[in-house]
Amino acid sequence: MYFRRFYDERLAQASYLIGCQANGDAIVIDPAREVTPYLEVAAAEGLRIRAVTETHIHADFLSGLRELAAATGATQYLSACGPAEWQYGFRGEPSVVLLQDGDRIAVGNVRITAVHTPGHTPEHLVFLVTDGAASDEPMGVVTGDFVFVGDVGRPDLLEKAARVADTAEIGARQLWRSLAWFRTLPDHLQVWPGHGAGSACGKGLGAVPTSTVGYEKRVSWAFGATSEGEFVRQVLAGQPEPPKYFGRMKVVNRDGPPILGPVAAPARLAADRVVGLIDGGALVVDCRPTVEYATGFIPGTVNIPFSKNFVSYAGSLLPYDTDLWFIALDGGSDFARQLQIALASIGFDRVGGVIAPEAATAWTRAGRVLGTTAQLAVGDLRRGNGAPMLIDVRNRSEWDTGHIAGASLIPLPELMDRLGEVPRDRAIVVHCQGGGRSAIAASVLKRAGHRDVSNLEGGFSAWVAAGGPIAR
Numbered sequence: 378m379y380f381r382r383f384y385d386e387r388l389a390q391a392s393y394l395i396g397c398q399a400n401g402d403a404i405v406i407d408p409a410r411e412v413t414p415y416l417e418v419a420a421a422e423g424l425r426i427r428a429v430t431e432t433h434i435h436a437d438f439l440s441g442l443r444e445l446a447a448a449t450g451a452t453q454y455l456s457a458c459g460p461a462e463w464q465y466g467f468r469g470e471p472s473v474v475l476l477q478d479g480d481r482i483a484v485g486n487v488r489i490t491a492v493h494t495p496g497h498t499p500e501h502l503v504f505l506v507t508d509g510a511a512s513d514e515p516m517g518v519v520t521g522d523f524v525f526v527g528d529v530g531r532p533d534l535l536e537k538a539a540r541v542a543d544t545a546e547i548g549a550r551q552l553w554r555s556l557a558w559f560r561t562l563p564d565h566l567q568v569w570p571g572h573g574a575g576s577a578c579g580k581g582l583g584a585v586p587t588s589t590v591g592y593e594k595r596v597s598w599a600f601g602a603t604s605e606g607e608f609v610r611q612v613l614a615g616q617p618e619p620p621k622y623f624g625r626m627k628v629v630n631r632d633g634p635p636i637l638g639p640v641a642a643p644a645r646l647a648a649d650r651v652v653g654l655i656d657g658g659a660l661v662v663d664c665r666p667t668v669e670y671a672t673g674f675i676p677g678t679v680n681i682p683f684s685k686n687f688v689s690y691a692g693s694l695l696p697y698d699t700d701l702w703f704i705a706l707d708g709g710s711d712f713a714r715q716l717q718i719a720l721a722s723i724g725f726d727r728v729g730g731v732i733a734p735e736a737a738t739a740w741t742r743a744g745r746v747l748g749t750t751a752q753l754a755v756g757d758l759r760r761g762n763g764a765p766m767l768i769d770v771r772n773r774s775e776w777d778t779g780h781i782a783g784a785s786l787i788p789l790p791e792l793m794d795r796l797g798e799v800p801r802d803r804a805i806v807v808h809c810q811g812g813g814r815s816a817i818a819a820s821v822l823k824r825a826g827h828r829d830v831s832n833l834e835g836g837f838s839a840w841v842a843a844g845g846p847i848a849r
Contacts, residue, residue: 378487378508381418382569382586385409387688387719388438389576391586393519393569395506396424397485404428404484405451406504406519407571408441410634411718412448428482430454430489432521432571433501434463436534436623437578438688439724440630446472447636454482458493459500467633476502486510494559496552497522497530497578505566517567518590523552524559525570526583529599531616534578538623549609556599556608564591575685577619580774617772621790622692622723629724637726642713643703644730648739651675651732654702659729660695661702663736664716667816671750671832675740678704680820682813683716690817692723693790700729704736750819751831753806755843758833765804765829770818771837775810781840782848789814796825808833808840 379396394415396403403424405415408431419426426449431442433456446453450472455465457475468475476482478493486509491502503523505515522530532548535541567589574584581598594600602608654661655677663670664683674680681690683706695701701720705712713731720728733739737747759765760783767784769776776786787795789809799805805827807815815832822830833839841847 378510379403379422379424381422383409383414384573384586385438385722387685388722389573389582390438391569391571391573392441394418394424394426395484395487395489396422397487397510398422398424399510400485401425402427402485404430404482404487404489405445407431407435407521408445410439410441410444410637410722412441412445415445416448425449426451428452428454428484428489430476430482430504432503432519432523433498434465434627434631436538436619436627436630437572437576438722439626439634441634443467443634443636447638454491456491456493456500456502458502459495459498463498463500463631465633466631490515492558494520494523494555496532496548496555498535499548499551501530501555514563515566517569518562519569519571521571522578523555524568524593524597524599525572525576525579526568526585526588526593527597528579528581528583529556529597529612531579531612533613533616534619534623534627537616538619539627540624545613546609549612550605552612553602553605553608559590560594560600562590564589564594566590568593577617577623577689580616615774615777617774618788618790620689620693621793625697626723634724635726637721640717640721642710643717643728645705645710645713646702646730646732648733648735649743650730651704651736651739652743652745654732659702660699661704661732662691662695663704663820664706665704667813670820671752671816673737673747673749674820675704675737675745676748677824678820679824680817682817683712683719688719688723690789690814691720691725694793694817694821695725697724697727700727701725702729702732704732705734707734748823750816750823752834753831754834755839755845758806758840765806765831766800767833768799768805768807768818769809769837770807770814771809775837777849779837779841779847779849781808781837782846784808789818792818792821796822799825799827801827804829804831806831806833808836810836811838812836
């Protein structure tokens, strides 16, 4: 048996290619939208991708299932479990085979057995993997968003992201029952989860890529709960706000993501094009680090650093219904390609182009003035009458553990929808835990027309370190 794990750092998302080396057939589980890596590895290993499947209808990225099936002619295996409203919209296509609990997929000598494990989502499946050439017993389980390393999938996303009312507790109770099945598995089975540390599909995922059933039963908090009620309370407590784009991904993945086929890299534009774009009201994103951006930026741009969290912030702040333009970090083609992959992974297909990194210089040469964002030390934060409005852009779970008295909570994923709550006739100070998210929020507010906006240097952590009082 051939086994290969693929991992997208920006999505903290894992997918798996499993093949039979005897006959050359292979399956991909939970593919990302950028399918080139699977095609290249399969070709290098002499494998043919005959099947493609996924553990559930994903919320955190755009599924590559249909994309990979179109590229290879593979059969799509989809969950037929769960309620009617969360069945796949393309389930009737000729290349689709529906899976019920206990159904098997044959990949040469490799046997993939689907097990219905509702909780994270109602249709969720896991896949027991058996290398038939070596044993009749499974060697591991691809757990998707059911069991992670040190955590389990959150059951509240249907309610919080897809706005399906009163489903969080139902999902939590389903998850408890699914975990009862997991407890019956042999301890030696390997656990291959769908996400790692940093994913918003759980609240405390480990950074180790794999685990075993026995280890998770021994150390994961979820298996320490002694009753269903205790588990339900624990699994629902402290879950962070999902990025804004999660709800959209859920619906698109259910109904069927569009098939792109080969896509050309975004157009590369000369630096001086930025002047006309800004004057025309285009949405231009500056991808530099927040500290660099704050010292000199083109007014009217939004700052979303091209870092590990780029996808999450872009999906929370950028619209899907307009062309987007990006100022490059360097002049090479690799940045444009990596940007395209990152954006396509959550369904941003309207990229107008990538502007050369000398855009700020071109702006000043055109006689324009760069903007700056003031960094306010915690000791200079005025309180009481006449004080600026203090906006906390952290998650609610962070706020609940402690916040600055008098601050207003507007989590970053909600900022675009709540701009009307921010007064234009008052100075604004934004903060987060350490200063990164609030710097992004400051750029959003400035683009929206707020002139007097400062970022609290060091954020809430600096406030606490300076001995500032904490409200709860």
